[in-house]
Amino acid sequence: MNTLPEFPTTPGYHDLTLDIAGHEVRLSVHVPSTDAYTQPALLALHYGGPPHGWYGRPLLEQLVVPAAEGVAGLAVAPVVLDGDWTTPASTAVVLALAHALRARSDGRCVLVGYSLGAIGCWHLLAEAPAAFDAVIPMAGRAPTSPPQVKVPVHALHSSGDELFPHAPLLETLQGLAAAGCPVSWEILPSLSHYAVGAFREPLREALGRCLAPP
DSSP: OOOOOOOOOSSEEEEEEEEETTEEEEEEEEEOSSOTTSSOEEEEEOOSSOOOSSTTHHHIIIIIHHHHTTTOOOEEEEOOSTTOTTSHHHHHHHHHHHHHHHHTSSSOEEEEEETHHHHHHHHHHHHOTTSOSEEEEESOOOOSSOOOOOSOEEEEEETTOSSSOHHHHHHHHHHHHHTTOOEEEEEESSOOTTOGGGGHHHHHHHHHHHHSOO
16 A cells, blocks of 8 residues: 655645555645644545535535534545546545554544445445444435445435435435444434535534444
8 A cells, every 4th residue: 555645734724636546636634723633534525526626625614624623633535536436446545545544643534425425435334344433424325235334334314305315325224223233323304415514513423423432
């Protein structure tokens, strides 16, 4: 696995281009003002759409960083390769980043994803179930072949999601829970699929749940 350059230490947002797993990857990094490298790290997979520029940064700004305040430290949002988080290239990049973030945090890395990113979360759970310490998929469709989850997963979805109806996802989650997997969820009332910022407080609570001592 490639050795990554050190992440920034100056507080604030940083837009970078790095060679990761043999690919040139654009990524946004947020460094909190204190304890950036002594708390769990967050790896955020953005939603769909033409991934121009540093496309993951708005997800950090609108949702992930405000939700993580006081709960987690370094937050990183790469830009998807090939428009799909499930391709071999995107998978390799995310896993390489998870490895680097674990090494540069308190040893824990939480994967979060919204919409297309949530689909990526389920894919990565199947590909590398031990790569993350917790996974939080938001506003994404149910996986066609649910993985045997081994780490805490807390799914966030809305009953008003007009793109991915919540019923199939809920059925999948209930089946995983019945099989003894460490899965939990919250179905939020009547939010649009596109109300990204409205997931902020539920995400904060989910991070607290996933990162609480056993």
